[in-house]
Amino acid sequence: MFSYYLELALRSLRRSPGLTALMVLAIGFGVAASMTTWSVFRAVSGDPIPWKSSQLFVPQIDNWGPNGRSDDGEPPNAMGYTDAMALMRDHRAKRQSAMYQISPSVVPAEAGKHPLNVSGHAVYGEFFPMLDVPFKYGSGWSASDDTNRAMVAVISGKLNQKLFGGASSVGKTVNIEGKDYRVVGVLDDWNPQPRFYDVVNTGGFSTNGDDVFLPFLTAIQASMPNDGNTNCNAVPEESGFVGLQHSECVWIAYMAELDSAAAATSYRNYLNDYAREQQQAGRFRWAPNGRLRNLPEWLDNQHVVPSDTKVSLLVALGLLLVCLVNTVGLLLAKFLRRSGEIGVRRALGAQRAAIYAQFLTEAGIVGLAGGVLGLLLTGAGVASVGWVLPRDIAALARVDVSLLLLTLLVAVVATMLAGLYPTFRASRVQPAWQLKSN
Amino acid sequence: MKLHPILAALRKHKAGTVLIALQIALTLAIVCNAVFIIGQRIDRVNRTTGLDESDLFLVSQQWVGAPNADSADGVEKLDAMQREDLAALRQLPDVASVAPINSLPLLNSSWTGSVSHKPGAQLGGKDNTRTAYYFTDEQMLSTLGARLVAGRAFNAGDVQHQGFRDRRDRPIAIITQQLADKLFPKGDAVGKVMYTDGSNAPTTIIGVVARLQIPASGSWGNDFAWYSTLIPTRLDANFARYAVRAKPGRLDAAMRAVAPTLYKVNPMRVLDDDSVKPFSDIRARAYRADVGMAILMGVICLILLCVTAAGIVGLTSFWVGQRHRQIGVRRALGARKIDILHYFQIENLLIAGVGVVIGVLLALGLNLWLMSHYEMTRIPLSYVLTGVLAMLAIGQAAVFAPARRASNVPPVVATRAA
Numbered sequence A: 001m002f003s004y005y006l007e008l009a010l011r012s013l014r015r016s017p018g019l020t021a022l023m024v025l026a027i028g029f030g031v032a033a034s035m036t037t038w039s040v041f042r043a044v045s046g047d048p049i050p051w052k053s054s055q056l057f058v059p060q061i062d063n064w065g066p067n068g069r070s071d072d073g074e075p076p077n078a079m080g081y082t083d084a085m086a087l088m089r090d091h092r093a094k095r096q097s098a099m100y101q102i103s104p105s106v107v108p109a110e111a112g113k114h115p116l117n118v119s120g121h122a123v124y125g126e127f128f129p130m131l132d133v134p135f136k137y138g139s140g141w142s143a144s145d146d147t148n149r150a151m152v153a154v155i156s157g158k159l160n161q162k163l164f165g166g167a168s169s170v171g172k173t174v175n176i177e178g179k180d181y182r183v184v185g186v187l188d189d190w191n192p193q194p195r196f197y198d199v200v201n202t203g204g205f206s207t208n209g210d211d212v213f214l215p216f217l218t219a220i221q222a223s224m225p226n227d228g229n230t231n232c233n234a235v236p237e238e239s240g241f242v243g244l245q246h247s248e249c250v251w252i253a254y255m256a257e258l259d260s261a262a263a264a265t266s267y268r269n270y271l272n273d274y275a276r277e278q279q280q281a282g283r284f285r286w287a288p289n290g291r292l293r294n295l296p297e298w299l300d301n302q303h304v305v306p307s308d309t310k311v312s313l314l315v316a317l318g319l320l321l322v323c324l325v326n327t328v329g330l331l332l333a334k335f336l337r338r339s340g341e342i343g344v345r346r347a348l349g350a351q352r353a354a355i356y357a358q359f360l361t362e363a364g365i366v367g368l369a370g371g372v373l374g375l376l377l378t379g380a381g382v383a384s385v386g387w388v389l390p391r392d393i394a395a396l397a398r399v400d401v402s403l404l405l406l407t408l409l410v411a412v413v414a415t416m417l418a419g420l421y422p423t424f425r426a427s428r429v430q431p432a433w434q435l436k437s438n
Numbered sequence B: 001m002k003l004h005p006i007l008a009a010l011r012k013h014k015a016g017t018v019l020i021a022l023q024i025a026l027t028l029a030i031v032c033n034a035v036f037i038i039g040q041r042i043d044r045v046n047r048t049t050g051l052d053e054s055d056l057f058l059v060s061q062q063w064v065g066a067p068n069a070d071s072a073d074g075v076e077k078l079d080a081m082q083r084e085d086l087a088a089l090r091q092l093p094d095v096a097s098v099a100p101i102n103s104l105p106l107l108n109s110s111w112t113g114s115v116s117h118k119p120g121a122q123l124g125g126k127d128n129t130r131t132a133y134y135f136t137d138e139q140m141l142s143t144l145g146a147r148l149v150a151g152r153a154f155n156a157g158d159v160q161h162q163g164f165r166d167r168r169d170r171p172i173a174i175i176t177q178q179l180a181d182k183l184f185p186k187g188d189a190v191g192k193v194m195y196t197d198g199s200n201a202p203t204t205i206i207g208v209v210a211r212l213q214i215p216a217s218g219s220w221g222n223d224f225a226w227y228s229t230l231i232p233t234r235l236d237a238n239f240a241r242y243a244v245r246a247k248p249g250r251l252d253a254a255m256r257a258v259a260p261t262l263y264k265v266n267p268m269r270v271l272d273d274d275s276v277k278p279f280s281d282i283r284a285r286a287y288r289a290d291v292g293m294a295i296l297m298g299v300i301c302l303i304l305l306c307v308t309a310a311g312i313v314g315l316t317s318f319w320v321g322q323r324h325r326q327i328g329v330r331r332a333l334g335a336r337k338i339d340i341l342h343y344f345q346i347e348n349l350l351i352a353g354v355g356v357v358i359g360v361l362l363a364l365g366l367n368l369w370l371m372s373h374y375e376m377t378r379i380p381l382s383y384v385l386t387g388v389l390a391m392l393a394i395g396q397a398a399v400f401a402p403a404r405r406a407s408n409v410p411p412v413v414a415t416r417a418a
Helices: A002-015 A017-045 A081-090 A143-147 A157-164 A196-202 A216-221 A240-246 A261-280 A295-301 A307-337 A339-347 A352-388 A401-427 A431-437 B004-012 B014-045 B072-090 B140-144 B177-183 B219-224 B251-265 B279-322 B324-332 B337-373 B381-407 B411-415
Strands: A056-060 A095-102 A105-107 A120-123 A135-138 A152-155 A173-176 A179-187 A212-215 A253-257 A291-294 B056-063 B095-100 B112-116 B129-135 B148-151 B160-163 B172-176 B193-196 B203-209 B228-231 B233-236 B239-246 B276-278
Touching: A002 A017, A002 A352, A017 A307, A017 A352, A017 A401, A017 B279, A056 A261, A056 A295, A081 A095, A081 A240, A081 A261, A095 A196, A095 A216, A120 A216, A135 A157, A143 A216, A152 A157, A152 A173, A157 A179, A196 A253, A196 A295, A212 A216, A261 A291, A291 A295, A307 A339, A307 A352, A307 A401, A307 B014, A307 B279, A339 A352, A339 A401, A339 A431, A352 A401, A352 B279, B004 B014, B004 B337, B014 B279, B014 B337, B014 B381, B056 B072, B056 B251, B056 B279, B072 B095, B072 B160, B072 B233, B072 B239, B072 B251, B095 B140, B129 B177, B129 B219, B129 B233, B140 B239, B172 B177, B172 B193, B177 B203, B239 B251, B251 B276, B276 B279, B279 B324, B279 B337, B279 B381, B324 B337, B324 B411, B337 B381
Parallel strands: A120 A212, A152 A179, B129 B228, B160 B233, B172 B203
Antiparallel strands: A056 A253, A056 A291, A095 A120, A095 A253, A105 A173, A135 A179, A152 A212, A173 A179, B056 B239, B056 B276, B095 B239, B112 B129, B112 B193, B148 B203, B172 B228, B193 B203
């Protein structure tokens, strides 16, 4: 029976090529616009570490008080040195790391090569196991390296390629800001998007990953300046990097791993107690106002998904909706034009269900054709987002099998939904009336 | 022409009528808001920075193994290195002038603070005005191409230097006209005193420039986009930025000469592809997202309008076919061609009229929703009205061809069997 409906549908579509083309084009464009913007949205709103994101938490401490809070009462979105060090000392989470963004120069060993600038982070050794950072060679550094301010470094595979030709450089030295560091680990490909461990400073997305990681305290000791944002509620009283460390300026990102709800609760209590202690000591003159968000909540709170991306997706979905309304109208016209034919079929004994099957098949074919066109246009759309979107974001949008399947599925399902009402109307055609008037 | 028969006929085509009206309403709602977004982005991109942007480029560089900027001794060494660079760049044949500067408009790397009438004001307090600082020297005006409208420019004697993170008093400053108007609405800012960043030491305003945008191009800087403060100080750190004005038409040559010159002064530094860039690149990068959003919205609007127009053509054509015989009867009863044409045109105007009324409500609703969820301002009525007229015009344009075809139905059709 299906093949018969298929044949009927094709014949009907061929009879009015203009109308058919119009529907296919509308569906194709509507689906392609939605899928192109969806591919971008999907890329920027994805969970960068899905297997662990609910166990990673970002604590916030209100060291500025009521005057420094945002309009909705949020404390600063980064930490000052005093609080970050206190939290690291107390070490209440399973794993944790304070971190700050650095941008040191690296001098290639080869003579005649100019120094290069790399971006990176100063972190604690627990950073690597906490975030499941993949290593190609070697590993991260130990807790004693952290406390001893060891001159060690973890470098990216890319930098390893540039400096050491891709061979294992573990144990070799690399010259960073004029000082020699021993390479203890080389990362495999690792450039999570968004750069979730420090979205405040990276803005979330960046085509270039971090190339170098140094122990936090080593970097502090080397006076390696903070390359990220520094926000102050008052000008530091002392000069220099030390002055920054003694100030209430916030410039440090912090992440903690808490593997159960109970652990999260007890950490929340700990943050509260810490703030209360600071209040009692007279450093904070306000009640505790800390926050502890897990990674998905944090990314949402920091508006990592650009609002342009969301608005584009919404507008594109609006376009799809209009295309569907358009299709409903055109299918209605098309189906009702064949009232006579429907009358004959019904008079010859066809059930309403058979009419439904016949016309929904036709709608499905329009949807499929629209979907195929939509596939081509989506491909073109995703390929050309690089022209219109910021590079860091455009690079993330990809065509993959799931996107292709989704495109076809959306096109067919949407068109069949659009065909429901016209089909309903077609199935209501009174056979006697049609036969009489003909 | 009486409306009654049209309304009676429409009642027979409820579904089709509702669908066209709905489509017009949705299209109007989306297009109004999308065009409003485009308009906003274009306004943003067209803001002038206050710079003479042609022939201007920026050099950002970093020294390797530089002295520590936190020690007095290190600051002096760094300053000497910076002065050496400046002297070398200023001697280049294609270079007109060079100024050290911590940032440029649209560079999105800013040092912001606040200025106040009172000493010791709390940062972020109510009586403070936010500002972005440019730390530079006496060649700033000629290099940036900013126009001095009152007072005097910096001279070499004014210029101090300090470590990047050092705290130091700022005896004099040049501010923008907009900031001057905010602080001293009477227009007598020159010679007056202000206090920066909650300091107790006064800063005397010695000059006013017509316009100079802050480095932040994003919307968080909208509130103080023109409130720049220029301080005659070279900042000393392990990196430095130099704004360079090339001689007219010599931009490329001047840019090419930079890297070899600086490497010759001191090879222990980082200069990469991004280190020497013309201001046009900085501008393009800052507004890339805005331009992209405008293009995307434009493409979607275009598709939307085409789909809607095509839908109207399709459905009206169907109706014309369906009413073939009735049209023939009307013609046979004496209706002129123009009457038939008008019939379909008025019918479309009625449907579109209902559609745009709903559409205006939807457009305003969508705008309100966007305002509550995203950075969006109230849509001006002019956009909505233009949208309404455009939708009605598109409806009329789309209906014309099928209506013409209808008017060409010969009266003889009436005599034939259906």
